[in-house]
Structures are given as C-alpha cells and as structure tokens.
Amino acid sequence: MPEVSKMKKPDVKLVLLGDMNVGKTSLLHRYTERKFKDTVSTVGGAFFLKQWGPYNISIWDTAGREQFHGLGSMYCRGAAAVILTYDVSNWQSLAELEERFLSLTDTANHDCIYALVGNKADLTDPRAQLCQDSDEASKDRMDCGEERTETQVLSACPTPPASPVSLSGITPGKQVTPEDAMALYGRILRYKGLEEKSSLPAEKMCFETSAKTGYNVDNLFEALFDLVLPSILRNTNENQHSPTVDLEECRGAKRGRPGCC
Amino acid sequence: MSVKAFELVPAVERDLLMGDKARINIECIECCGKHLYMGTNDCFIHHFLLDEVTSSKGKLTYSAQKLLHKYLGLKKPVAELRAASALERLIVLCDGIVFLVDMVTLETVPSAAGGGAKIRGVTAFCVNENPVNGDPFCVEMGVISSKKRTVQIYMVYEDRVQLVKEVTTPEQPCAVSVDGYFLCLALATQYMILNYNTGASQDLFPYNSEDRRPIVKRIGREEFLLAAPGGLGMFANAEGVSQRAPVNWSESVIGAAVSFPYVVALDESFITIHSMLDQQLKQTLSFRDGHILQDFEGKVILASTKAVYVLVPLPLERQIQDLLASHRVEEALILTEGAQQNIPKDKFQILHKRILQQAGFIQFGQLQFLEAKEHFRTGQLDVRELISLYPLLLPASSSFTRCHPPLHEFADLNHLAQGDQEKVLRCKKFLISYLGEVRSTEVANGCREDVDTALLKLYAEQNHDSLLDLLASDNACLLADSVPWLEKYHKYFALGLLYHYNSQDSAALQLWIRVVDGDLQDSTRSGLYEYIVDFLCSCSNPDLVWKHADWALAKDPTIGVHIFTKRPVSKDVTELNPEEAITYLGKHSQALLLFLEHLVLERKIKKEKFHTHLAVLYLERVLSLLSEAPADEEHLSRARERLQALLRESNLYRAQFLLGKMENCEQLLLERATLHGKLEENGKALHILVHKLKDFSSAEAFCVWASCCRDSAYQQQLFHLLLEVYLDRSLPAKSQAAAGGGELEMAAVDLLNRHGEVFDAVRVLRMLPEGWSLQLLRPFLGRAVRASMHAGRTAQIAVGLAQSENLQLLHDRLKDRKKPIFVSEKKGCHLCHNTFSEPDVVCLPGGAPVHTHCVAQRVRDSPTKRQLTNSSNHT
Ligand SMILES: Nc1nc2c(ncn2[C@@H]2O[C@H](COP(=O)(O)OP(=O)(O)OP(=O)(O)O)[C@@H](O)[C@H]2O)c(=O)[nH]1
C-alpha cells in the first residue's frame, strides 16, 4: 500500500469549541472567506489552514452537536489556543461552555490560551451591526434585511437609542453580558489552576463578535495569532529535532542490530 | 457533486467460486500480487490467479483462473487470511486458532521442533506493515486473544510463531491495527493508542462497540482511520492527534480503506468515496450485500458473500479532466495539488501547469478575470494561447500553434461570447490589461512581437490612450501586421510613430502631412502641424528636412522656420549649413528674414554676409513700406527701428553698400547718418543730423554711441566736431534763418551745458562767438572753471604728495646709512692725505671724512659749487 502522503505540518493549532448553532463555522467563514454564508450544522469537524506570515496555523472548527462531543478532546490535543464560543443572545450557550466543553480542553497544551467569544453581537449591540468589510457591506445589509426580522428592526435604527436602557449596557434581547463572560474566564483560570495575575487578563481574552457583520472577527483571530506566536516559535524549533524524526532514527539503529531469531 | 474516481470491475464471479452450491459464502480474502485467496464459511481456502486484461479501448477487466482449493478440516468458517509472501505462508484464523498454510500447496504447516506454529484462543489479529524487527523473513503480528484484556505481539517465521510481548488493556479489545510500536485498539467503549514497547497509552475518543462494529484501519505511517460515532471516519495519528478533518460516512459502515486521495467505505448497500483533501463525498456506487472491503498493495478489493470485485481507480488525470469538464475548477486543483507526492516531480509540474492553465481558461470563459489571471500566471501560460482566442490578433507571421490537446473548448472569442458584444468587450478589456502587465515580464520572452502587435491592435481598435505610449516607447510591434490595422482604425498619427520607430521617417512624414492637409482623417493629435515641425527640427536626416521644409514653410512660415531656428545643438542632430539654408529659404522671404534674425541676433554669428543680408532685408522692407501710399506709419516706424538698431549695433555689414542703396532716399536720413558714422565719416553724419534733420538730440546721441568704445581724445574730437557744426558760420544764411536764427546756437549751448566735461574748455572759449552772454554758458563755464580748479588742486596735491614721498625716501635712505664716522690721528684726509688734528671734519658723499679746509678748497676749485653745504658733521 502506498504511504498516504503527509500534509504540510501546521506550526500551531487553534480550536473553536462551543455549543451547536453559536456560529463557530460562520466565524471561520467570515475570517477566511470574508463573507457570511449559509451553514449546515457541522459534522465531526473541519479545519482550515491559515498562512500567517511564514507560519501555518491550523484552525479547527468542531461540531457542537452532542453526538460528536466525544471527539472534542482529540481535537483539543496539542492546541495552543482554544476559542470558547457562545451566543450572546443565549444564556445556555455560555453555561454549556463550563459544563460540557471546558473539560475537553484538558488535552490542550499546558500553556494553551483561552478566549471567550460571544458571537451574534449584532443581535444585541448596535455597534456590531455596522458592517466592517466595506466591499461586503451592501451585500450584508441585504442579508440583514432578508434573514431575521429582529435584525431588521434593529438595523432600522442605525444609531443606538440614547435611552437609559442602552446606557446601562442591558439592551433588550441580550442575555449574556461581557461581565458574565469575564466571570467565566476567571473560573476557567481557576479550573486550570492558573494564577489570575500571571495569566492574560479577562478584558483581553473576552471578545464579542458578529460573524454576520464581521464585527471584531479579524481582531479576534489576529489577536490570538499574536498571542500564540511563542508557541509557534517553540514548535518550529522543536520540529527541527522532532520526535518523529527521532523515532525514525532509532528504528534505523535497531535495523542495524542482528535479528533475534 | 460527483466525480468518477473509481470503477467497479468484477474479478471472481459467483459461478467460478461455488458453482451452484448456494450455501457457500465468502468470509475473507487476501490478495498478493496476482494471487487471490478466499476463505469460505465451509472452511475452504480457494486460490485464484487474477490477470489484468486491458481491452483495446483501454478498458480494464480481470480474468480469474482457479488454481486450487483446500479444506482446512475444522468445519468452521475461515475468519481471516493474511499472506506472508516472504515466508510463502498464509496466516489463517479459523475457529479461534491461528496457523500457517503453504501459499502454493495450501497444506497446513506442521509445527517445528522448537516451538508451535499455532496460536489458540484468538479473536482477531493484524500484521504490522511497518515492522520494528529488521528480519525480512519474519512477520510481526498483533493478536487479540480471547483471554481477557490482552494484546499479544508475535513473530511469525516460516514454521513457527513466537510470542514476544503481551500487554494488558483497560477494557476488552475488539479490533486492532499496528504500526511500529503503536497499537491502535478499539476497546469496548473507546479507541486508544498503545505503545507496546513503552506501555504509554493515549485515549482517542469514546465509541460504543456494541452499537456498531468498530473500524481500526492503518492508512499510513503512524496514521489510522477509525469509525467514530455519528457515522464519521476519523483520522488519528500515533500521538492521538487528528491531522485531517473527518469524513462523513453513513452509520453502518463495515469496511474502509484509503486509496489516495480518497477514502473508500462500504456499507450495506453502497460504496462511498470521499476526498481526503476536502472531505467531500465524491462518488457513490451501489453495491448489494457488501461484505468485505480491503486494500492490498494499493488495490481495493470488495466482496459480497458470493463474488469478488476490484475497485479500479480512474487515472488521476482523467478525474481531473472530468472535474474541469464540469467546470469544477477548485476541486480539480485540490485534486491535482493533493496528488503532488504521488507523482514524480517533473511530471507533476507539467500536469499542474496544464491544469492551472485549463482552470484559468474556464474562469476566463466565465469572465472571472481576476482568478483567471492568477491561474494563467501561476500556470505560466504561453500568453499566445490567450491571444489566439481573439481573431486576427496574432501576427500573420507568428509561428504559434495552439497546444494539443487544447486547453479549452473555445474556438475563438465569438464562440465564447455567443454573440454577446458586451462580453466580447469585457474580454478585450481584460486582454488589454493582461498584455499590458505581462509585456515587460519574462512571460513575453520569445514572443514579444506577438504580444506587442496584439496589444497595438487592441489599443487601436478600442481607441485606447496607451496606443501612443506603446509606440513611443520600446516595442516590438510588427510593422507589416500593424499598418493595415492602424489604417483601418484611422490611427495615422500612431502609424507615423510606428514608421518612425522602424526608422521610416519619410513614410511617417508623408502620412502626417496628408493628415494635416486633410486628405486623411485622424484627430488623435491636435497641433499635428507643429508636431511635424518639431519632428523635422530634430530630424537627423537633412534630406528629409529639405524635402519637407517647403511644405511646412508654405503652411506657416513663422512656425515653419523653427525647423531651422530651433534645431537642438547636439551631436545626434546634424548641423544644417546656414548658407544652404539661406539659399533654400530664398523663396520664403518671411522665413528667410526670421532665419537671418536668428543667426544674427540670437546666435550672434559674426559673418558679414548674414549681417549685410539682414540689413538689406530690413532696408528693403522699409523702402517698400515707404513706397506705399498712404504709408502705414506704425509698421514703418517699427521697421525703421529694427533697421536702425541693426545698423547701430552691428559692425559687420557692408556700410558703404547699404549707403549706396539709400543714397537718394531723403526719408532715411537718420539711417544714412548712422552709416556715415560707421564709415567714420562723422562730419557727414553730423551734417545730416544737424542741418538736414535738425535733430540735435540724435546728433548728441550719435556722438555718444559713435565714441562709446573709443578713447576720450576721440570722444572729445567728436564733440568738438559737433560744436563746430553748430557754430559753423560758413553755411548759407538761409539755413541760419531757417533754423530760426539762433536755433543752432541754442543747440550748441545745450551741448556745452550738457556735456561740458568732454570739451576742452580753452578751445571752446576760443571758438565761441564774442557776443554770447556769460549767463547763457554759466553751467558750462561753471563746470569748466570748477573742473580746471579741481584739476589744478588735484595737481597740487599730487605734487605735495610726491614731495612728501620723496622726503620720506630720503629720510629712509639716511637712516639706512647712519653709521659712525671714525676720525683719528691715524686716519688721513682723502683729499690732502694728512692726518686729522681736530675733531671738525666734513664728510664726502660715501662718508669719507676730509678736512674742512680741503673741502672748501675743492669747492672753490670745482665748477659745480654746490652741495656739500648741508653736509653733516658727525664725529
Ligand atoms: N445574527 C447572527 N447570526 C449568526 C451569526 N453567526 C452565525 N449565525 C447564524 O447562526 C446559525 C448557526 O451558525 P453556525 O456557524 O453553523 O453554527 P456552529 O457553531 O458552527 O454550529 P455547529 O456546527 O452545529 O456546532 C446560522 O443560522 C447562522 O446564520 C452572527 O454573528 N449573527
């Protein structure tokens, strides 16, 4: 049987975790293809190889469906960053992160970084309704109109209403506040046994995004790429004397020995 | 989205295997080269020879020939068969027992003396295809024994088996695969990787083996394919990491294999084929009663309970072409690039390039120009392939022929656009920008003519601004091809440029002249006439200049003459001989004048001929204006000014000659005076000015310019001459009277008062008539007196200064000489030669002391009784 060809080995791995329907696939689409398109619930998992400067970064999109839950640990093995995704309009999606997904990250690297990402911010935050990619702007606005009635209502008033409601940060429809996310971030650090002081601060690691409008999406990925750079450098160094090569060599050495028959 | 990646070809048909015995089922198969072995439920092993037959149409079929069958004598189905070809053994699992069978005779191998050739209590086994032991005559085997939770590693030799390792597992294993030291195990509730050498283990993911039959399939070095919950095919490597995204099978997959780049899976009724490159389902083949799917040395073999088939992959190129044929560019490229490692490098590169080019053309056909361009670029497309799509763009002389087989399905652009002119136009715009980009890159190497000529044609046709830029810069446009094209689109100016670029300036000029003359229409260049003049101006071929200058001068002499006057001075442009030019310009009087002015006034050429010629022309002009009636005063005065200026400023023309020409002309007195001045006939000149013209200021001015670069004596003489003319009484009284009795005197007075400093006052006073009042000449006299006083005082000062200087020098001299003069009884007087008896002595010049009386004597005697009186008497 011919050897199945090995693919270009990525230098580092990022994993998107989170409940089904929170928009993991959409986030990855938005970042890699710069558009928001129809998705089907992910089966198993998929990954994307991002060329970032001289480095290859693999970004794994996992399936949120319960059925595939068991595969999560494997996907997280060796990850340098895990993006824990929830839906800002759905409290349960945040709760699931803690209950179901956090334990999957046990297999990640010991210095793995964790980002908490509240997606679908366009549903709750008028700022996130402004399309970010100018070239896609018109198209997206059209999408906005077609797809969801609640967005239509919101996008009808492009500037945030200066009501006390929005000032207090609780806009109708919003179920998860950034404070909730930051609190969870603190608990994640505790779960990992990490000192809050020596870890990346919550403000830096909690994001709100919209795959639909592109709000904050590039920021999220690029911030993470910057943060995993040390891991990349370590990996590329290790690869120069990688364990696989060692195995080859030691096997070669064994071949030289007289057989034991 | 389907692709035809495989074909299912029957290998062993039912009849051949069991004839009409309906109860016989195939349980397991093994294939080793051409040898196909089959284990059946009635405990037989069948041995076939499988031959590949390729029909004349390239279709592959198999012909199977039964060699042997053998009953194993256990009355149980044969569960598994594995060939160890180096040992010429089949490893057989039947009734929970592993034993060895001779590959040729199918006889069971008896146990060797030293050890058994049988393993009992086996539920499943696998062969290590990446053995850790170096012995080629030894096969490594992983065995799941019915003994609880253990996996055993055996070495299999020709006639014996040897247990080398036994590892325990956390749960009962039900399937195993091995690569190197890594066991990949399906346990009751999960998959795991276990290193049997170190004992290290790695959990993969949970799985319920009771729900579904697990699949653990080694697909390559340290990589396994596993059946995961939800009907997934998951990849995992020995480190427990998934490096490829999973494929989505059905829930009931019973066998899977990899035939790169595809994952082939079998369920109850279908064979599904997914690409490992993009995880997509590519092909589905219906297959009833599927039972076994296994790959042997790259060959995927399937079996139903009754018959055997081979899944023959279609050649990769064919698959790629199929994808391209259905315009699935992305997939075709992924498939091509995914196959990189499986194809020799040079062959891959050729294939890859071609696919990229084809992809580019597909996208081009869909007007996705950006993508097309990128693929053309990476595929290093011979740009002529693209150009040749556009009718008539390639030069007739081009040696290009389209590549075969063709890269696309289009006959030409019209075929592609199906008559949609808008599409045609967009394609042309694209080609314009594409050629513009590549023409100066290596893409155009070897076909620059074709590229530039095509670009020229497009520019011309599309009325594109860059046409002129193309022609004005380095280009390789072919003349023969471009001429008719440019003519067709009336791009005559451009055509001229092309002629020029091809060193056919004459043709260029003729063409442009026809445009200017209105014979041809081309509005590209406004001011084409001026352009032609410029062109001739810097034209290095004098013949051309002579040939076309006439036309230019006739059109507009003032601009036309630029051909001669604005010729840049550089070594590239040959100097035109001015004399020749003058002769040439003979018939264009205005141009001639301008040219002479250029030579004389601008270039300041010091040649009598030019100066005289110019002066004559000026004069003729003046004369002709004078002869007009009524005279055009304005023109006349301007013409005279020019003439006068030239006469005054130049010293080179032949004054006598000119004078002769205007001798009789009483209107040009000023000019005549100037000429006389030039001839140093100052008297005549002043006479004309004073008596004929009565223009005293001109007379004065004459004196000034006529003497301006001469010494003051000359100047004085000239002014005195004027004064004399003013005071000349010898002239007939009528002229005096006409002058208003005293006009001349007034002029004289004014002259003296104004230019007093140049006159010799004494001479003037002698000349002046007695009766003139002092008052009248006050300014002159005042100045004269003051000047004379001034001169006297200045002289005195000079004398004083000279004296003091003299004194100073004397003083210095004395100082220099001041040495003591010694007088003693022993020294003698120079005059009487007696010694001194008194201190009083006199020194002679030179300092020699002498007796006072001797000197007195000497003075008395000498004829010059001077000096020595102020002699010093030092001691
Ligand atoms: N309004 C809004 N809708 C979004 C956004 N992102 C995703 N969606 C929608 O949410 C739904 C789920 O998106 P997916 O990206 O498929 O979700 P997922 O997390 O990948 O789901 P699984 O693959 O099942 O785990 C889709 O209908 C999207 O259109 C967003 O930013 N804003």
Ligand SMILES: [Mg+2]
């Ligand atoms: Mg998804």
